[in-house]
Amino acid sequence: MTTIAYQGEIRFCRYLDAAGQPVGELPDWAGKPDTLVEYYRQMTLARQFDTKAIALQRTGQLGTYPSLLGGEAIDIPTASLMDDEDVLVPYYRNHAMQVMRGCDWRDVLLYWGGDERGSASPALRQDLPNCVPIATQCLHACGVAAAFRIRGEKRVAVTLCGDGATSKGDFLEALNVAGTWQLPLVFIVNNNQWAISVPRAMQCGAPTLAQKAIGAGIRGEQVDGNDVIAVHEAVALALERARGGKGPSLIEAVSYRLSDHTTADDATRYRSSDELRAGWEHEPVKRLRNFLHGRGWWNEEQEQAWQADISRRVQQAVDAYLATAPDDPGAMFDHLYAELPASLEAQREQVRARAAARAARREQD
Ligand SMILES: Cc1ncc(C[n+]2csc(CCOP(=O)(O)OP(=O)(O)O)c2C)c(N)n1
Ligand SMILES: [Mg+2]
Known part of the structure; x- marks a missing residue:
């Protein structure tokens, strides 16, 4: 006789469609402007910074830089929902999260300009610095979360990685130990469809990356990573569960890398312009702006004032970076x-x- 030894499912969550229209009932908090307008402000600030960083690299004033374009709706709500005492274990695209947690944009530029003082910023507190080796940070996050458990602290470690990183042994080992020890840990995979020139379909035969959680005995779910409301809901729940002793979660946020892999890459050599155009149709900033406009929570006048304000702020960070004497x-x-x-x-x-x-x-x- 055969019985079913285990049956699992992976849910996919989306609240806003590509045009910013709700596809169902929204959570209560999304019925008020405060949080979403703040997310929008931070997402547009991150984007302006990103554009500037690329311009600095192109003019020989910054080293190789990985753009965050297309990941804004993942990074901003996650950083915003974490407590100050939690620990962020980032990968190399999470500049905006570091800034939201207290780092200066100048320090981010210093790091990508090859100056280690950018990683040693006191503002990072106990957050770990950037991690360029793929997926190794996931194991560091397990160590951080294990320390929280041993000390009985109600803190959570949050680590991010890309779709390609989920093919690495380090990622799978981290999931495994997190599940075995039921660590207070949240894994977020920014599935932006590409690992440099390798497409998602060539990374893994499973239909979702979130289902890797099942093999490790932890919660896994997939969300629309271009939908800030869906990401907020998934991350808030995962943080609450981890803090409450209910163990780790894996969130696969489905997004699209709207940039080249880094400034050292030319993606036109391996992906079609049609695909990129389709990616822009789903992008997170426009989606949220449309939603806010539809509710009357944001208008063109506010947009122009905000863009002027953040241009000034980004320029100040750039000036401070360029004025820093070499180490x-x-x-x-x-x-x-x-x-x-x-x-x-x-x-x-x-x-x-x-x-x-x-x-x-x-x-x-
Ligand atoms: C251990 C290791 N192997 C290879 C590389 C080279 N490398 C840098 S980024 C990258 C692809 C990562 O893709 P993904 O995890 O999807 O993240 P994304 O850059 O798309 O956000 C690779 C292979 C590296 N940094 N570290
Ligand atoms: Mg990727």
């Missing part, structure tokens, strides 16, 4: 170890001596 080259050794091994100590001295000699030569010239 001592020996500082690149400072953030690697609690105690620097003797072999690296020698290298640090060598780097410092060479920098001093270069500076002396410049002075003579």
Whole structure:
């Protein structure tokens, strides 16, 4: 005789369609303007910053930079819903979250300009710095969440990654340990359909990435990652459950990478302009703006005033970044170890001596 050993399901949540029209009843909080207007402000600020960062890179004033375009409706509500005492374990597209949690845009620019002082900002408090190696941050987040459990603290670790990262052993190992130990942890996958030039269909044979949660014994759900209301609902519930001792969750937020992978990439070489055009039809900022206009909560006059205000703020951050004197080259050794091994100590001295000699030569010239 055969019986069913396990049956699971993955729900998909959406409140607003691509035109910003509600597709069903909205949660109570979305019946008032405050939260959604604030989300809109933060999403447009993030976008302006992003445009500026790309312009800086194109003019040789910033290093390789990964655009956040298309991920605004995931990052903004998530950062906003987290408590100050929670810990963000980001990946390399979550600049706006770092800023919402207290970091300065200047520090974000410093980091992407190759200056480690951007990662050492005191404003990060206990949040972890950017993580470029794919999916390794998911395991760091397990360590953070395990510490919360051991200390009996009601704090939650939140980690983000991309669709491609879900193919990595690190991601699956993190899910596994989070499920085994029932950690206070929220995994958010920004499924933007591409891992550099590898499309989502070539990453995984399963119809959703959220169902990877089932194999780890944790909650998994899929949401429209271009719909800020759906993301808010999913993240709020996942945080509440984690804080209340009900264990981890995996949220797959389905979005679209509207940019190149980074400024070092040219996506026209591997994806069609039709696909990109379709991506823009679903984008999150316009969707929310349409919704707010429809409710009478936002208008063209407010838009223009806000855009002018954030242009000023972004320019101030850029000016502060460009006015920051370069760090001592020996500082690149400072953030690697609690105690620097003797072999690296020698290298640090060598780097410092060479920098001093270069500076002396410049002075003579
Ligand atoms: C361990 C490791 N392998 C490879 C890379 C090179 N790499 C950088 S981004 C990336 C793709 C990641 O795609 P995805 O997880 O979907 O995130 P997205 O960039 O689309 O947000 C790869 C393979 C890396 N940074 N780290
Ligand atoms: Mg991706």
